[in-house]
Amino acid sequence: MCGIVGYVGERRADRVLLNGLRKLEYRGYDSAGIATLVDGEIQIRRAVGKLDNLEEALGDVGLVGGIGIGHTRWATHGRPSEQNAHPHRSGDVVLIHNGIIENYVELREELAGDGYEIISETDTEVISHLIHRQLERGEPGGLFEATRAVLSLLTGSYAMVVMTSREPGVLVTAKNSTPVVLGVGDGESFIASDIPALLEYTRDVLFLEDGELARIEGGKIEVTTFDGTPVDREPRRVSWDPVTAQKGGYKHFLLKEIHEQPQAIIDTMRGRVAQDTADVVLPELDALGDRLGGIEKMCIVACGTAWHSALVGKFIMERFARMPTEVDYGSEFRYRDPLVDEKTLLIVVSQSGETADTLAALEAAQKRGAPVLAICNVVDSSIARKADAVLYTHAGPEISVASTKAFTTQLTALYLLGLHLGRRTGKIDKDLEAECIQAIVEIPRLVEQILQDTEEAIAKDSRLFSQTDDFLYLGRGINYPIALEGALKLKEISYIHAEGYPAGEMKHGPIALIDEFMPVVVLIPRDEVYGKTLSNLKEVESRGGRIIAITDGADDELRSIAESVIEIPQTSTSLMPLLLAIPLQLLAYYVAVERGTDVDQPRNLAKSVTVE
Numbered sequence: 319m320c321g322i323v324g325y326v327g328e329r330r331a332d333r334v335l336l337n338g339l340r341k342l343e344y345r346g347y348d349s350a351g352i353a354t355l356v357d358g359e360i361q362i363r364r365a366v367g368k369l370d371n372l373e374e375a376l377g378d379v380g381l382v383g384g385i386g387i388g389h390t391r392w393a394t395h396g397r398p399s400e401q402n403a404h405p406h407r408s409g410d411v412v413l414i415h416n417g418i419i420e421n422y423v424e425l426r427e428e429l430a431g432d433g434y435e436i437i438s439e440t441d442t443e444v445i446s447h448l449i450h451r452q453l454e455r456g457e458p459g460g461l462f463e464a465t466r467a468v469l470s471l472l473t474g475s476y477a478m479v480v481m482t483s484r485e486p487g488v489l490v491t492a493k494n495s496t497p498v499v500l501g502v503g504d505g506e507s508f509i510a511s512d513i514p515a516l517l518e519y520t521r522d523v524l525f526l527e528d529g530e531l532a533r534i535e536g537g538k539i540e541v542t543t544f545d546g547t548p549v550d551r552e553p554r555r556v557s558w559d560p561v562t563a564q565k566g567g568y569k570h571f572l573l574k575e576i577h578e579q580p581q582a583i584i585d586t587m588r589g590r591v592a593q594d595t596a597d598v599v600l601p602e603l604d605a606l607g608d609r610l611g612g613i614e615k616m617c618i619v620a621c622g623t624a625w626h627s628a629l630v631g632k633f634i635m636e637r638f639a640r641m642p643t644e645v646d647y648g649s650e651f652r653y654r655d656p657l658v659d660e661k662t663l664l665i666v667v668s669q670s671g672e673t674a675d676t677l678a679a680l681e682a683a684q685k686r687g688a689p690v691l692a693i694c695n696v697v698d699s700s701i702a703r704k705a706d707a708v709l710y711t712h713a714g715p716e717i718s719v720a721s722t723k724a725f726t727t728q729l730t731a732l733y734l735l736g737l738h739l740g741r742r743t744g745k746i747d748k749d750l751e752a753e754c755i756q757a758i759v760e761i762p763r764l765v766e767q768i769l770q771d772t773e774e775a776i777a778k779d780s781r782l783f784s785q786t787d788d789f790l791y792l793g794r795g796i797n798y799p800i801a802l803e804g805a806l807k808l809k810e811i812s813y814i815h816a817e818g819y820p821a822g823e824m825k826h827g828p829i830a831l832i833d834e835f836m837p838v839v840v841l842i843p844r845d846e847v848y849g850k851t852l853s854n855l856k857e858v859e860s861r862g863g864r865i866i867a868i869t870d871g872a873d874d875e876l877r878s879i880a881e882s883v884i885e886i887p888q889t890s891t892s893l894m895p896l897l898l899a900i901p902l903q904l905l906a907y908y909v910a911v912e913r914g915t916d917v918d919q920p921r922n923l924a925k926s927v928t929v930e
């Protein structure tokens with residue numbers, strides 16, 4: 319969380335920094351700030367709240383200068399205030415940081431003893447003082463060596479950039495557990511937390527690894543490890559297109575990303591489904607070598623929306639590959655002394671590839687000898703680099719904090735994996751395999767059809783339900799995780815309390831909540847439990863609940879009890895989650911719009927959670 323940017327070159331740094339921060343605002347928006355060097359003097363502007371407030375504070379004049387750093391904050395230590403906003407300054411040193419310094423209390427005491435006055439409540443401020451102290455002690459290696467020396471005093475996670483007026487053309491950046499990507503330009507360089515902040519200027523990027531720092535001067539980038547060993551790394555060219563990272567005529571990124579799903583699913587399937595041989599080809603798994611052959615069970619670990627993909631993944635793996643599969647939260651996995659070993663395939667699912675809890679689970683599993691496969695969207699992210707093999711989703715940049723296209727492409731990747739493993743182990747039912755291979759290539763067209771056919775009606779429905787306080791989402795079997803995801807989407811962007819339940823569980827408790835004010839969204843495809851779910855709905859109806867049904871074939875009975883019926887096309891019952899997710903995303907979106915919330919940047923959230 320928190321976005322960091324840095325620039326050194328011939329352009330006006332303040333403009334590059336603001337531009338970059340706009341692309342990173344999804345990482346946090348409690349406050350923002352920039353610092354540049356103007357005529358050898360450090361100039362800082364900071365403002366509480368969104369970037370617009372910072373832009374206002376900068377006015378028309380801005381902060382001139384060709385070198386600077388910028389930050390958008392998701393508060394951890396210290397409330398959102400100007401005092402706690404980054405950059406933090408210590409004399410002629412100024413610094414931005416993403417992460418958590420765990421030993422900041424001891425460091426504060428030590429610095430106070432040395433006469434430093436700590437102004438903010440943050441864990442970050444100490445780093446700027448420590449670097450300043452090191453320079454004051456006459457560090458001969460300048461800012462770079464002063465920073466390197468200070469890193470050995472820090473415990474915790476950090477992506478930081480530091481600048482001093484003592485060395486006017488130099489930025490130093492360091493990484494431990496949170497991302498830093500460097501953009502390589504012609505006579506200029508860029509630093510950011512994530513690729514979209516760089517795309518307007520360059521597609522040649524260089525990722526820092528944990529335990530590395532870099533000295534940047536104009537277009538010259540020198541990387542070393544924390545122990546001073548030089549690192550020789552060539553930049554990589556990223557294929558993401560800068561236009562994809564913009565709204566392109568849509569009111570919100572979220573709506574644009576919902577509409578990008580047909581293409582994102584096509585991109586995720588491209589080259590992987592061989593329809594002629596009815597096979598799924600995943601050469602990425604070769605990186606696991608012989609280890610895949612010895613697998614006896616699977617464990618899928620993720621957080622948030624990706625955890626919902628993982629829950630669908632359990633059904634997929636057990637149905638297609640007939641392999642016992644557990645699912646766990648990234649934040650829980652390592653604390654339960656998990657029973658994983660070299661015979662367990664650990665699958666981590668993450669859009670950003672930077673979620674700290676998921677990353678920690680990956681490392682815990684690797685320590686136990688488990689091979690790790692990542693399903694990830696961001697190329698070369700920390701999770702992608704640490705996993706033994708990576709199956710990339712090709713959703714493109716997902717900017718809106720609430721995940722949509724990342725979710726459906728994760729599901730797509732899990733289906734492909736399940737089908738591939740089912741064939742490889744010889745355990746998949748041949749009819750099921752043929753049905754699913756045939757059906758999966760049709761999914762993008764069906765998603766497009768749902769978007770065209772249902773959006774208007776859902777927007778209308780959302781007006782009927784937008785002022786209620788609670789929602790219940792019901793689903794069964796493989797569609798139950800979609801009920802959870804629908805509830806999460808609504809909570810995140812409309813701030814309405816919502817819960818997802820397996821439809822058959824409702825009678826064991828949540829039924830007590832049902833009254834005439836309670837909308838109940840039910841996922842009721844024409845599968846083997848259609849009749850049973852219908853009975854559950856009768857229980858809702860007889861207590862006055864308001865039913866919104868999403869189905870691929872309503873009968874008269876369903877029509878007679880539901881206030882609204884949203885019809886979607888048919889597909890294989892195994893692939894239904896991919897279609898059912900779409901109306902729920904639209905419903906959450908339009909309810910949020912109706913309530914006037916900040917759809918793309920909902921309160922208190924951040925896109926990638928790089929702290930535990």
Ligand code: M6R
Pocket residue numbers: 621622623624625667668669670671672673676719720721722810923924925926927
């Ligand atoms: O980047 P990741 O997929 O690892 O992120 C996991 C969650 O933080 C993320 O899915 C979160 O729940 C989103 N806000 C969901 O919309």
